[in-house]
Amino acid sequence: MKIKALSLLVFMACSPLVMAQSGMTDQQVVEYVKQGMAQGKSQSQLVSELARRGVTREQAERIKQLYEQGSLNGTTSGTGQSQQSRSRQRTSESGYDTNRQTGNQTGNQKGTDQNSSEYSRNNNRNNRNSLNDSPEYAPETYDRDVFGEDASTMEELTRMLEASDGMNYTAQDSLSRAIQENEVFGRNIFNTTNLTFEPSVNLATPPNYRLGPGDEVIIDIWGTSQNTIRQEISPDGTINIEKIGPVNLSGMTVSQANEHLKRVLGKTYSGLDTPGGDLEISLTLGNSRTIQINVMGEVLQPGTYALSSFSTVFHALYRAGGVSPIGSLRNVQVTRGGKTVAKVDVYDFIMKGKTQDDIRLQEGDVVIVPAYEALVKIKGNVKRPMKYEMKHNESLATLINYAGGFSSDAYTRSLRVIRQNGEEYEINTVKEINFGTYTLHNGDEVTAEAILQRFTNRLEVRGAVYRPGLYQLNGEINTVRALVTEAKGLRGDAFTNRAVLKREREDLTTEMISVDVRGIMAGSSPDIPLQKNDILYIPSIHDLKDFGDVTIYGEVARPDKYTYSANMTLEDLIIRAGGLLEAASTVRVDVARRIKDPKSTVSTDSIGQMFTFALKDGFVIDGEQAFTLQPYDQVFVRRSPGYQAQQNVQVQGEVIFGGTYALTHTEERLSDLMKKAGGATDKAYLRGAKLTRVANEEEKKRMKDVIDLMNRQFGKAMMDSLDIKVDSTFTVGIELDKAVANPGSEYDLVLREGDVLSVPKLNNTVKINGAVMMPNTVGYLSDKNANYYLDQAGGYALNAKKSKKFVIYMNGQVARIKGRNKDKIEPGCEIIVPSKSNKRVTAGEILGYTSSFASLATMFVTLTNLIKN
Structure with a gap:
């Protein structure tokens, strides 16, 4: 059950907004694909579901790369890391928040290590519990669980990546916009690793920070006396000062604690608590404590979290994985001691940058995320078409503001609202004047249409004017004369006897009006008033003539x-x-x-x-x-018939002066070339010399006909497997010994440009091939006939066509062998015995036949014999 590559083009077209919203681990992406394929989901359905969950091209590429490297494991994170995994990861990091908050406050490593060790022990227990609850995150089992039985899922992800490269950009934009319209604005802010909302560790301790058990305080005294007291507030809320005893600081702000310590230490240090004294005291925070807060309601991971005492509501929401699909971003509540102390609207932070409601949390605080009141979708021609969470009685104007306003091509006079009234759907058309008073309900779908593709005041002039183009119909440009004048007048090639005005009627049909441009411009003919969408065409005299090339x-x-x-x-x-x-x-x-x-x-x-x-x-x-x-x-x-370019031929092998020679006359022959080369050497075998010739177009066509004949006889598939093609050269059968002995005779062929004459040494062997018992090569004996050589190959095979045997000579000539004729056998030749036609010739036999052929032209004669009945 495979996903076709064409449908998978859709997968990688997510917009940048969606790319940051993935709520799936790498493992979950792969498992989701596998399960969807097993359930028989359609291609478009599976791809759309993955896209809506924020799976991005970057995540798919990472999965592919890690899988190929064999290093895929449960720690893989990035844009695709799940909320559950991130929450557990944050909880399992030893002293994560505490260390970050304390490291820059005092630099005292001892206090940091103590607090961190205690925190680490608690979190290690949490980490072990998390791993037990979800064993699939164990690194050693990840690869086996995901890819152990079905690696085809990885192949599908690979095809997704390859297919997405060729996707049309317009199609990507359309899909990206469609996906974005179904996303809820702001939902991704708490489920991406790019925004952690961690409290800053580089700020001084705020004066309004309330101390509590676990906080480390540093008390500096300077002046006539100097001392530093460093103590951690005990669980009962006190610190123990030498000679004074326990001092309660829990629940006090830093400012209140400073004043309280002045009074307490003033009993020991004189001048500390009196105006104008010569001693000063300052209390600062060392290592901050860890607080336990509860995040409840519609979040992905509700529960109790250990956070830094500097943490705010946003950090708590982030640690809980963000809001669930039905959670509210507009009414996040913080309760303290059973009372609501803050209500946070995340949209105020996103839209206006307001952070005053993002209060600092305290021990035992409960962050509650209720369900949303109303979810409204706006689509069409707005800058940010998405779903938006709306508060009670918020208006359509507010929704438009959330969507970034209208796009440039939007129709702004009215909007269409589709509403569910409890029984059925209804459509409301809201005029522009009512945008601020029309309240939205849960499930409303708002559509902003595009403006009409037409003009209210367009004129156009074409042809022989200096500035053709579009013009505005107004009080000044409203006649033919005014339009031509605005277009900077007629060109010199204008045909002014008759122009054409194309006009659109009220019923959208068109009519053509003849215009006497010469008379109108001269004032002898009445001017013609123009209407919107009129098109004036003034032809050129050149347009009316036929100027062919x-x-x-x-x-x-x-x-x-x-x-x-x-x-x-x-x-x-x-x-x-x-x-x-x-x-x-x-x-x-x-x-x-x-x-x-x-x-x-x-x-x-x-x-x-x-x-x-x-x-x-x-x-x-x-x-x-x-x-x-x-x-x-x-x-x-x-x-010119008297023009001739140089024509060259070559001679190689056993000649005195081999090389390239230029032809000097049109009837130059083989014997002439041998004279230019100084004649043959003592070792030359003139009888075996051959001539290789460059094929002209007619000869190439003849070779193609040979291939077509072979295709019909042996089958195109077999011939394709042999890769036989039309040669650019072929061999001409010659008898060089007779040509040299009888210059100008019929054996003395006329040369042409590109010819290559090869004069070999004597090859004193004979090959036997084809339908014989054992193909062989034996020494040449002048007194032996064909039967002798066939016996050296074991005799005829059972399917041999004895009467059709033939011989191929070194010079490229082919001859039939009849009877016991020994004159047909020469040194270096090859005897071929074809197969009977009632048995199909195999590819191996064809290769055997063609192994000694110099070209397709030589092959033609042989194959004609092979395929005869």
Whole structure:
């Protein structure tokens, strides 16, 4: 059950807002895909559900990378870390909040270590309980649980990543907007690792901070006497001062504690509690305590949390994983001693930056998140289409403000509201004047439509004016004359006898109105009033004429079509085409011209005219005046018959001077080339020489026909497996010994450019191949016939076609073998025995047949014999 890549394009198109809202661990993402596939969920349903849960491309890439590295484990976090995992992680970090708060206050490591050790012991117990409750987070079991049995899930995630790269940006934007519309504004603020709301550790102790058991206080005394007292407030709320005894500080603010200590220590230090005394005292906070607070209601992880005494409501909500799908962000309550001491509206923080309601928590505080009162969706043409939580009696104007206001293309005169009235849906159209008084209900869906795609005052002028384009219909530009004047007047090529005004009627049909532009501009014809959406078209005289291109072929630098210009001459066109090439003929340049007679009333047998010219230095010399071209003329610059470029051939192997030689005349032959090369060496085997020739287009077509014939005989699949293609060269069967002995004879072939003559050494062996018992290579014996060599290969195979055997010579020639003819066997040749046609030839046999063929041209004769009935 696999997810198709096309549907998975949707997965990775989440907007930046959604990317920060993932509430799923890496493991949960993979498990979700597996379960969805097993349940038979549709592709679009599964992808949409993952996107709504905030699974991002970055998280999927991380899962893939960790899986490939084999390092995937339960500590994986990032944007995809779950609220449960994060909550447990925060709880299990030894002294996390306490250490952060105390490290910069005093620098006394002893007090820090004591507090941290006690806190660590408590949290280790919590951590063990958390791991027992959720064993899937154990690193050693993560890989096995996720991928142990079904690695195909990882393949699906990989395809998600690959498919998303090619996604159309417009489609991504549309999907991202659709996903965003279903998200609740502000919900992600407490469930992302980017915002922790941790209290700052770099601030001085606030004067209104209330001391309690576990806080470490530092009392500095200076003046005539100097002393420092460092004590931790005991569980009964006191510190023990030498010679004084227990002093109660619990519940006092830092300011109150300072004044209280002045009075208490004044009994020991004279001048401390009297005005103008010479002693001063200052109480500061060392290591802060840990407080226990409760987070209840609609949060993802309700319970009791150990936090720093500097923590606020926002930090508590973050530690609880954020609000649940039905939790309220607008009415978070803090109760202390059974009384509500604060109500926090998170939207005030997001929209206005207000933090005064984010109060500092105290021991035993309870943070309560109730269910939301109303959830309203706004979509369409607003800047931030989403769902928003609304308070009782908040208006539509407030919702628009939350959504960032209207987008530039929004219709702002009214909004459509779909409401559930308890029995059915109803539609309300709210006018702009009522936005501030129309109150919203839970479940309302507000839509802001786009403005109409039309203009209220558009005019357009096209054609032969200096500034064509769109113009405003107003009190000054409301006639044809005024519009042309505003467009900076008529161009010199304007056809003023008749222009066209296209007008849109009330029923949206159009009509065409003829306009005498010349008369209107001269004042001799009445001006025409314009209406909105009128389009005035003034043609150019060039638009009314047929100016076809002129074309030049042949021996010029850039043969092509060129735009016709008035009075263009033959010389002009040749210059535009880059001039004549070296091979061009200067005594024959032809111009072909169409027959054009628009006033003719009878048919004619003529279909064109031809003009011929001679040139010198690119100019016509056989006429007194330059030849003027007309539209659609075709110019042919011929190739000079007296022009010949060098043509080279090669000779290699057993010759005195091998290498490349230039042909000196058109009838140069093999014997001529051997003379130029100084003749053959003593070791040359002229009978085995072969000629390799470059194939021209006709010869390549013939080779393709051979391949098509083989495809029909052996099957295209088999031929494709052999990878046989059209060769650019082929071998010509020659008898060089006879050509050298009889120059100019029929054996002495005429050479052509690209030919390569190869003269080998004597190869004193004979190959036997094809339908024989054991293909073999044996030494050549001049007195032995074909049967002798076939016996050396074990004789014929059962499927051998004995009467069709043939021989391939070193020079590329092929010959049939009949009877016991020993004259057909030569050194270096290969005897081939084809198979019977009633048994299908195998690919191995074809490879055996073709292993010695020099080219497809040689193969043609052989394969013709193979496939004959």
